[in-house]
Amino acid sequence: NAGVMQNPRHLVRRRGQEARLRCSPVKGHSHVYWYRQLPEEGLKFMVYLQKENIIDESGMPKERFSAEFPKEGPSILRIQQVVRGDSAAYFCASSPDRTGGYTFGSGTRLTVV
Amino acid sequence: GQNIDQPTEMTATEGAIVQINCTYQTSGFNGLFWYQQHAGEAPTFLSYNVLDGLEEKGRFSSFLSRSKGYSYLLLKELQMKDSASYLCAVRAGPTDKLIFGTGTRLQVFP
Numbered sequence: 312n313a314g315v316m317q318n319p320r321h322l323v324r325r326r327g328q329e330a331r332l333r334c335s336p337v338k339g340h341s342h343v344y345w346y347r348q349l350p351e352e353g354l355k356f357m358v359y360l361q362k363e364n365i366i367d368e369s370g371m372p373k374e375r376f377s378a379e380f381p382k383e384g385p386s387i388l389r390i391q392q393v394v395r396g397d398s399a400a401y402f403c404a405s406s407p408d409r410t411g412g413y414t415f416g417s418g419t420r421l422t423v424v
Numbered sequence: 425g426q427n428i429d430q431p432t433e434m435t436a437t438e439g440a441i442v443q444i445n446c447t448y449q450t451s452g453f454n455g456l457f458w459y460q461q462h463a464g465e466a467p468t469f470l471s472y473n474v475l476d477g478l479e480e481k482g483r484f485s486s487f488l489s490r491s492k493g494y495s496y497l498l499l500k501e502l503q504m505k506d507s508a509s510y511l512c513a514v515r516a517g518p519t520d521k522l523i524f525g526t527g528t529r530l531q532v533f534p
Binding site for chain 2: 315344346352353354355356359366367402404409410412413414415416417418
């Protein structure tokens with residue numbers, strides 16, 4: 312029973328490039344959440360998605376960031392024209408429903424050089 | 425607004441007991457979670473409280489007082505492997521998402 316799978320584990324991008332982070336939730340989980348964690352800081356909520364719908368994007372920066380969770384395939388967090396300040400660990404979590412506990416993936420560590 | 429406060433760092437000795445406090449002020453409340461996170465790893469679930477009182481699970485216990493907006497995580501018989509960050513999170517807001525505190529980094533010394 313695989314947990315939440317995130318890839319890649321580490322991603323290096325030059326300033327101005329695009330970063331695509333993938334998250335496959337636990338089998339049967341239809342709720343996906345993305346969080347960002349800066350060094351020595353807590354998890355900051357970014358976006359909450361269900362299949363084909365964005366439920367809550369109140370934590371997403373207004374520009375350059377987008378997320379999707381298509382009917383088939385993983386959830387994708389896309390960051391366009393990355394800047395050094397985007398360097399962080401990005402964690403994905405999934406739950407079976409709105410009230411269930413979260414299972415977290417191992418994260419993608421993005422470094423912008 | 426949403427505000428969750430925890431101490432930034434704590435230290436304790438192997439075999440001792442440590443209590444990590446968390447206070448919260450959120451719009452709505454649908455449960456409080458504690459997660460453990462080792463450096464460079466994913467957060468892992470420790471406990472969940474939705475009603476007032478104490479939940480015990482082995483060496484770990486968690487307490488909740490909704491009227492005071494307060495919770496604590498109690499770790500007994502500390503082991504070196506308990507050195508980690510402990511994250512308090514509240515399910516709140518119109519979409520019931522988890523809102524995390526900044527975490528408490530616990531160092532256990534021999």
